[in-house]
Amino acid sequence: MSVVVANRLSKMYQVAEKEPGLAGTLRHFVARRYKQIAAVREVSFELGEGEIVGFLGPNGAGKTTTLKMLTGLLYPTSGRAQVLGYVPHERRSGFLKQITLVMGNKAQLIWDLPVLDTLRVNAAVYEIPEVEYKKRVAQFAEMLAIEDILTQPVRKLSLGQRMKAELLASLLHHPRVLFLDEPTLGLDVNAQVAVRDFVRSYARERGATVLLTSHYMADIEALAERVILIHEGRLLFDGGLETLLDRFAPYKEVRLDLAEPAPAGAFDAFGEGVDFEGRSVRLLVTKERLTGVVAALLERFEVRDLTVDEPPLEEVIGRIFAAGAV
């Protein structure tokens, strides 16, 4: 049975348009003009129990709006959202107790008080018994390695510590469905890894369903086997990460370490996206041409080292969105 259902989900925003200057201000005052902006257009997908799905798209694609409709913050303009059998925007207690939304750019922690105070409020709001609350805090704090910061005011914490505390506060009630919107935004590599590991452990232990947006493809690669691509409010792709790469990344990344510097433009004929710096060269070669190109490169240049790998996911996604054709 599907845990999350988005069925032809759409969201339109009405935005007032105003010209600059005094004339524009007066016109805006007497005859206000509005523009309809489609943030999400007829997006459909389903998530099963325990699935971790990456939700990808450039800025303004409609990812966050979709998450807000699925968590009940926004009413859909049309279409149907259903999570755990509930209609999200009705905000039934049974629904709210089983979901969470973590936003990397917003904090629910009470700024001037220690983390534990926010946790106490959440424990009360979600009706978690005292013994269970303490057990969960101890367990999560250990997993996130933040035991020693729980009594410090939130304003004194680093961004990484705050995000970990935010995750603790958001998962304290053991939600079955996690909506994570850029949970590693702005974090350093170590903190990103810690957050990723925590989400993975939590989801595995509790069989939770996760819908995750991130600009860091490492998050998606580490956590998700399935990805949903959205662009300009429309769903472009829904399937396995491998399938996405096979279909939309029909090339390999070839890296060369040359013995001698080569003239500029020497590699243009061999592949796309040539990145040339001194003796290091990186280029993308289609899979069909790969053998021939590698042989030609080895014959034409004095090569110290040569590696062939999958291109970074960021680049694949970037190319898909740039081409606009999926």
Add this chain to the structure above:
Amino acid sequence: MSALTAKMRTLLSVYYAYMLEYRAEIVFWVLGGLVPFFFMAAWSEAARQGHTAYTPGEYERYFFAVFIARQLAIVWANWTFSDWVRTGKLSFHLLQPLDPAWRILADHAAERGVRLPMLALIGLVFALLFPGALVWPGWAPLLLGLAASTLAFLLSFLVAYSVGLLSFWFEDATEIFELWYVLMLFFSGMLAPLSLYPEAVQRAVYYTPFPHLVYLPASYWSGLEPADPRGFAVLGFWALVFFAVARLLWRAGRRRFSAMGA
């Protein structure tokens, strides 16, 4: 203990800690509410010159009661809710199984806990400056005054919260509450005891909430004029009206929430 009581107890203790962080700000806020004492000085002086119906001591007692009644009924729910809508903070509260109004109510109640010791201190200074002005009103008037003050607070809270809910439609609706404040300033007994107002004005505003918000508790505490217990019914009626208004605005406004900034 019901689930809601347990939630409110925790919210109160956490928000009390939060308000203590802002104690210096609350001191200035309390000092900003000393306005009734300026009116007290003016009316006492007029009484010394024999121009009014009451003695200087009676004015001192009355305006001290007005000061306390006003301090206990101060609200800012309009500002808080509007801020939540504008900045998207409301999103976090919408995600939790608790109506956001309870948080704001707990916030106000916890602030009273920080404000009360300051009021006690001001009362002490007042008693020293105006010996004999403060007299024990008796248990019944004290408790009835507290009940009236609590009801006045609840009504003010519901009005301010309703104004805050208008932020679903307007970018910033907080200033609409200023209209409420102006009407209260004129018709609640903050400027002068209402018994000094013309009969026609007293009759015209009687069924509005304003004459009972401050004057009712102040009458119980100061004993200047016999308190009119029908004021409870008027306050209760308007509290029910604004409770219904707040629920309607909440239901209609939620559809418009765009969760911007979050």
